[in-house]
Amino acid sequence: MSWLDDADDLEDDFEDYDESSVRSRPNPKANRPRTKRRPAHEDAQIGRVLGVDRGRYSVLLDEDGDDERTITAARARELRRTPIVTGDRARVVGDTTGEQGTLGRIVGIVDRTSLLRRSADDTDQVERVIVANADQMLIVVAAADPEPRERLVDRYLVAALDAGIRPLLVVTKTDLADPSSFLGHFDGLDLEVFTSARDVMPTERIGAALVGHSTVFVGHSGVGKSTLVNALVPTAGRATGHVNQVTGRGRHTSSSTVSLRYRSALGSGWVIDTPGVRSFGLGHVDPANILAAFTELAAIAENCPRGCTHLADAPDCALIEAADAGELGETGRARLDSLQRLLQTFADKPEPHGTGR
Known part of the structure; x- marks a missing residue:
């Protein structure tokens, strides 16, 4: 048999061969579909964040209970963009014994009241x-x-x-x-x-x-x-x-x-x-929340024109008209002065750079 005959036989073998004939070793990690689902952590305990020090959180567990204890915890990776601050109610898993050298893990934050x-x-x-x-x-x-x-x-x-x-x-x-x-x-x-x-x-x-x-x-x-x-x-x-x-x-x-x-x-x-501060920026404040704190004045302000600033030079302001008519009384007048002062504090903010105003 010549080498040409061997080549013909080999070609005949390949005609019966396709990709399905290849055996591949399974790779569970590579073949596993990606998911954004996270563990529910149903066993998490709720604790009060007492303080933060260089990425470690002091958390009080079982507050006022028989097993009240303070543990040290780290932030879970999925919370890396979530601010965790003093006063937060945190969901904690891992080692929550509080023994020296142990470390729990904060996996969630309970909805904040303020x-x-x-x-x-x-x-x-x-x-x-x-x-x-x-x-x-x-x-x-x-x-x-x-x-x-x-x-x-x-x-x-x-x-x-x-x-x-x-x-x-x-x-x-x-x-x-x-x-x-x-x-x-x-x-x-x-x-x-x-x-x-x-x-x-x-x-x-x-x-x-x-x-x-x-x-x-x-x-x-x-x-x-x-x-x-x-x-x-x-x-x-x-x-x-x-x-x-x-x-x-x-x-x-x-x-x-x-x-x-x-x-x-x-x-x-x-x-x-809290640490002492010499300045307190108000870039985040909604002025509507200031008026809402003066409930009796807020009710009168409902008759103001849209966009009214309620400041002393505001045209057609229902609050100023009520004060000029003597409807607020001495106490109400003092309350309006306080409201206008606080609103002026907010109004005096410099405009952000690039606003063109």
Whole structure:
């Protein structure tokens, strides 16, 4: 048999051969269809996020239960674009014993009841989430050293009203200056005010307002916020600082936001201490939320023309017409002045770059 005969036989064999004759080794990973479905984590426990430190979260589990414990947890990969902040109610799986060296995993966040935010400045539309699920904001200012800043307090109030959070005000260092003139700026607001001297701090009155609430403390550096927190929560150990006599500015002492439990004979609550800030951007605020906080004025404002700013120069504003007609009374007039001041604070924001306005 010649080599030509062998070639003919080989060609005949290939005529009976096709791709189905090839045996391939199965690869389950390569052949598995891709899916966006994630585990349900039905066994996840719900805990309170107490603080964040370099990508690790302190989470309180079984709050007020027989097995209350604080664990350390990391963020699950699928939450890498989801901000997790102090006050969040987190769904946690993995090792939740809380023993030293263990690490749980946060796989979800329960719907928030409130969200306190600020922006870097008024033109920045990127919001910075400060705390979640707070229902009160305690604004701390000093009567002197440093001097109180009415505009900064106005910004705190706007942020609180935008978030649906009840504001409270504490004026410290009243032994150094009379705060009456400063407090007159806020006449007409439903704002509970506490005053405090260096040696006389109304911790019982303030503490009574904290019971049953989650209260975020905010204030300019150097006003005595950390001192107040330590007086209310003796185990807090928050660092305190002093005011620079040359610049008049306080030194930042609290470097992170943390939740601390307040306890008293009347009950318990949560104190959320935040770092001192010198500015509070309002780039994220919806001005409609400010008006909504003045319920009796909001009802009158329904008769305003579309797009009414409710400011003093607004044409055909129903609020101004009611005030001019004496229908608001002295208290209502003061409330309108407060509303217009807060709306003016928002209106004074510089336009974002590139708007052409």
